[in-house]
Amino acid sequence: NAGVTQTPKFQVLKTGQSMTLQCAQDMNHNSMYWYRQDPGMGLRLIYYSASEGTTDKGEVPNGYNVSRLNKREFSLRLESAAPSQTSVYFCASSALTDTQYFGPGTRLTVL
């Protein structure tokens, strides 16, 4: 039981490049989330998926897209990376309660 896994762990991009962050959970959770964490800003919600087949914007969705591929997988795509997207990205999942379980994070640097 791996919980929530994320790939890659680290990534360096140049401005304008695109990439997809992958997230998978093996806890049979319905809901999944993408957050970014910046120094002094706490965790800010980018997008979430309440259940398979649905996605909704969070607090800071601009510059990102998501895909809920199936119940297990929820990916985050940066179409044209900008330096302001340099951050640590966390994926999380939850079942019927509000308790969210987090993946190990992806540290992204955009030059």
Next chain:
Amino acid sequence: EDKVVQSPLSLVVHEGDTVTLNCSYEVTNFRSLLWYKQEKKAPTFLFMLTSSGIEKKSGRLSSILDKKELSSILNITATQTGDSAIYLCAAGPGNSGYALNFGKGTSLLVTP
């Protein structure tokens, strides 16, 4: 607008001290308040408090929810250096009906 405010933002204590971390919330359709511990990696779940469970305890850590004051405290007694971390408070579900609103965290450093 939903918001969660934590105080203090940072704290330095000596091993053995007792600390109290504060969290206040204004969240639409409030259902639960959660505490997480983050040590340079992913946040790990500590407690969830709801209307039906306003006090939780685990070892040296305990937490109380004050529904009247819309706040919560996290107490750590007999602190150890291993307690050094960022402690995050989150409340939900807010307008989305699902997502949590996180505070900025309290950075705790326990010195030997």
